[in-house]
Structures are given as C-alpha cells and as structure tokens.
Amino acid sequence: MLMVVCSSLCRPGHVGALTAMRNLNWALGSGYRPPIQALVRQYVPAPEARPVPDERFPAGQTDRKDTATQTAHSSLSRPPKTLPPSPQSSMPAQVSMSDRIIDPSLGVSPSVAIPFNIDWIFPRLRNPTSFWYAASQFVVAAVGIFSKILLMFLNKTRVYNKERLVNLISKRPKDIPLVTVSNHYSCFDDPGLWGCLPMSIVCSTYSIRWSMAAHDICFTNKKHSLFFMFGKCIPVVRGNGVYQEAINLCIEKAALGHWIHVFPEGKVNMEKEELRLKWGVGRIIYESPKIPIILPLWHIGMDDMLPNVEPYVLQRGKKITVNVGQPLDLNDFILDLKKRQVPEPTARKLITDKIQEAFRFLRAETEKLHRERD
Secondary structure (H helix, E strand, O other), rough: HHHHHHHHHOOOOOOOOHEEEEEEEHHHHHOOOOOOOOOOOOOOOOOOOOOOOOOOOOOOOHHHHHHHHHHHHHHOOOOOOOOOOOOOOOOOOOOOOOOOOOHHHHHOOOHOOOOOOOOHHHHHHHHHOOHHHHHHHHHHHHHHHHHHHHHHHEEEEEEEEEEHHHHHHOOOOOOOOOOEEEEOOOOOOOHHHHHHHHHHHHOOOOOOEEEEHHHHHHHOOHHHHHHHHHHOOEEEEOOOOOOHHHHHHHHHHHHHOOOEEEEEOOOOOOOOOOOOOOOOOHHHHHHHOOOOOHHHHHEEEHHHHOOOOOOOOOOOOOOOEEEEOEEEHHHHHHHHHOOOOHHHHHHHHHHHHHHHHHEEEEEEEEHHHHHOOO
C-alpha cells in the first residue's frame, strides 16, 4: 500500500497528496495487486546435458521456473480486469502476446547466458542460398554415411517398423509437415538414429530432418556454428521458453511441409526417468498452418554406443533397439481446440500430454522388445 502512495507522489506531474489518498483508499478497499512483472522470478537455467546433477537448484526448482514462464504468458492472454479510475494511473496498458515476440518486460529471457552470438544464424536458415545448400549437402552426406556405418555395421542395431518412418518421410503429401518425437538418452541420438534410414534420405539435405540443438553445446564458436547450421540444426536456448526464435523457425519450417525432429524431454535424460515433456513441441504442432503428422519413436542402447561419461568414446558391438510407433491421430482433437478457441498455452499443454501418454506405451513396448532380443 505504501508503494501506491509513493508512486503517486514521485510520479512526474503528480497532483499531490489528494491523489495519493485516493489511491490509498482504493488499496484499502480493493486490495493491492502487483503488476505481472513482479510475479515472474528469474532463474538461471541449468545446463541441459551434464555428467553430474546441477547443485544450484533444490529439487523441483526447474519445474517452478517453467511454471513461472507459463504463468507470465498465460496471464497476458486473459482479459484485463476493470480497475477504478485513477488520475494519471501508472498501471501499464494490457499487452497482447505476439506469437513471434517476447515482451522484454517479463524478465524471463535475460536470465539465460548466451556466450556466443547466434542471431546471425536464423536469417541464413530462413533464406538459404545456393551456397548454403551445397555446403549443407556435403555436411549432411558425410555425417549420414558415418552414422550409417556406426549404427548398422559396427553395432547390433534392430529397427522395428522402420517402413513407417521411411514412408512418411518420402511419400507423405509435400505440404504436410512431419514432426517426429523421441526420447533423448545420448548426445549421439541425433544424428546417430538416422543411420537406419536409406542412403537416399540420410545423405540428402532436401529430405533429412530439421532438429533443435543446444546453443551452449553445439553453437559455442563460429566453426561449430557453421557445421551444425549446415547440418540443419536450429540453435535453441533452453530456458528461454516457448516463444523463442528456435520454436518460431520450427513453425515456419512446418508451414513449408518439412520434417522436424524434437526431443521433448529437453535434455539428455541420463537417469532415464519419466520427465515432464517441454511444451515447445505442443506449440509447434498447434500453430502449424497444416496439422503435422506426429510420429513417436523410442530407442534403447544409444547411450551404450556413446556413453554419457568420460572419455566419451564411441563404442562398437553394442545392442541397440529402435522402435517406430504408430502416428498419433490428433487432427480432430486439435481442430476441436481451435474451434473452441482454447488459449494457446492450454492447447499446447494438452497436445504435449497426448505425446507423453504415447511415450509411456512405446517405452514399455520397446523395453520388452529389447529384453527379448538374442
């Protein structure tokens, strides 16, 4: 309440004690509500892939950080409450959240440290030149051949229902996007998993997926950034929420009918626990102009081929199982959400929950297949 009085007295052009008393009477009668910025706590995000747990946050802190981000964006979508008229009120006007812009006053994104500037990458990925395609073709082919040799020849890999993935990549309508989702147990999951695909796909920059990669791991300097950029990787700043450029660019690629792969766990899940999936995948699916085909995958053994402990040396002769699930038929569900004009934060959570349910079934099925293998 003292803040209400002080704000009236200190504001340029104030009308003095009379205004302050009116604001004080309103605060006593209606209760003071702080602006939305005061509700958002800034948390420094933990590294997304690390050999030991991060000690900076107590248990559950990361979820509270995500909830704070969600609360801030969700609150902006609600209609503003009618307040008693006050002369020269200092309350800010209601801000409408753009799908492409983060309100800097929310104070969420500045808490994430970005050691290397990645802004120059997004325009090149949005408007690739002839040189970009040539360089990308070289990088994709080299990495694809290496992944195929390692996955299919040097290790004992078995892929179940591979034809589903191959058919959806090569035979789906050109304007319909494909969103594949999988668990994330090893740093070599992408590109390693795609070594199971035919050479015509795994070595073609026009056919292979777009994938998000951690900015603080893959985009730490100019050379690494160029390599991963030509490998069709999009730098994601984990901790910056669902309204960042990486998610926006994935939506734009989906609008063009491209294949996008997402690790919705949001990090290398070294403990292999059931994590709450990140809502960015829900936003990509919900805001795509054409509802994408959603294909879940589950794999076991990739962390044996590339262990998550030092010295991080690729292994051979390991048993790897990849299981391609059934496409999720969410068309009617998503159309109903749009018809009822469900707020985007709610819709993306509901869509992500559907993927989480599919993951539970697919994980159990894949673990059984892996155990029964010779």
